[in-house]
Amino acid sequence: MSIFMAVSIFSFIFVLFVSFIPIACQVSSHDHKTLPIESSLEPIARPIKTQIMVEFQVIKAADWEVPLAGLLNLNDPNAKLANLTDRPEPISIYFYLIKHPKFGAFLIDSGIGESFTKGKDHLLVSSIVASQMNFDKLKIYETTKNFLTKNKISLKGIFYTHLHLDHVMGAYEVERSVPFYVGPNEVSNKQFINLFVQGSTNRLLGENPNLIQLDFGKNQYQVSVLDFFGDQSFFVISVPGHTPGSLAFLIPSKEGGHLLLGDTCHTRFGWLQNVIPGSFTADSESNRKSLDGLKFIASSYKPKYIYPGHQERIVSIDLK
Template structure:
């Protein structure tokens, strides 16, 4: 009986001290952050931007949307299977080279051979057998002769790291503030899978915006107003969004602060997939505000097709 109690206490201790990955992470302290993106950014250079759809999938609507939101209730939304997609984004800077946002999907998942990377318990919840993969990460990078200089992760949920293991170990993996070092019970079940997906000894770098964890902050990453990283905590503690100016209007990448087109259009936050609903609400409201104050061309929800907002 005493041994059983000790075992339970030990498991509770593990749960309370478990990070999403046990890989080492290096800090990146931003020298200068902004509370707001300039109303009319004037980049010294323009980056090339491309969105790549790599897979179709499905998941529960109650995870993607807060079905208790009055707008969801008024629309009569009920839980069901909802079609979603997986994307990565490619940013090409004329001086600093090519960067990905999120990591796509690796060949093992295209072949239905996820067992070496994802635990059976996690796989049973993700239903990876329902995923239809169009493009794998390594094949895309090789085919297009892309010399990758870094990967920015909107966050480290497994569906955003499914291609990380196919990327060269030397390539920096940038994550948001406290994304790695925060501790949550669920990590006890996903840490092993996350470790394997990130690969052996990844070059993992955690951004530090120098602010408290609930503050929304912007970072001019290249220092030339061409590419802004936004700290938008809520979905996860270190969730990131991205604001990329273009001559026709900016691209706004939401990550999973908003998964769906309907959620963005109606201003409804994610459901059970999000960790802090209050912070997610604050971050989504901030991003929605950019639609009013800045000239946007497209908005990219985490798991559905882009939304054209130019001229709205």
């Protein structure tokens, strides 16, 4: 069965269930704590006045392939102008390491666990979920545990851009005391699709994860910014839309700064042509506002490197 036929069948089942069973659940049934924080709706202005720079590293965990219609809104005029149609699109799965000189090492997203290198009988996701995820196209280069072990990294926390399965596939390999930070409403919001993925998400997060949902207060439904360490070295940006609690990140650096978009924008084309994701996003209207907000931050701060969620980084020279 092709991935397109499988997606069509899944879509039919989804519509059928939505019509007759108006119920929903959280993305994970694990307990979580809420951490109230003070955020700002002000854009990040340049220059940032900080003497502290975190170390930053990009790790490619795997290459993959998914339908382009999920990654891009093909009805957008810019997509139509480029004559884009649905097709299998090459993507990658990344995770990121930051090292703060005072607070230690953190990851952004959790990469991929070793069980995914051992074949379909060792997957930690349900058979229904596995049938939709095109795992036969997944080519793994680095697992989370191996990366942490060989580099002797003692993690102090993981920030998740969001809790879609492809961003939590290495979480179960991480020490249970390590905090998992997620965005506003990422866990507490209830959606119908979670009926299908909750069990798989629970297994991938591992037993009793230290799950902490950031509470941006009255700003939680808007693009807003948190100076996480309080020294302007690492900014967490709430960008609701792709999921309720999607996060992006701005990391100043001597070479010009890094802006991580998460899945508010999956692709290089999406960022360069200002096109939001397609069927993979939960709330297109909010995603549009969040992408516009990230564009505004990029124009204010002018980071040298911009990282779509699933394709290679964009260097500022590419924007000229």
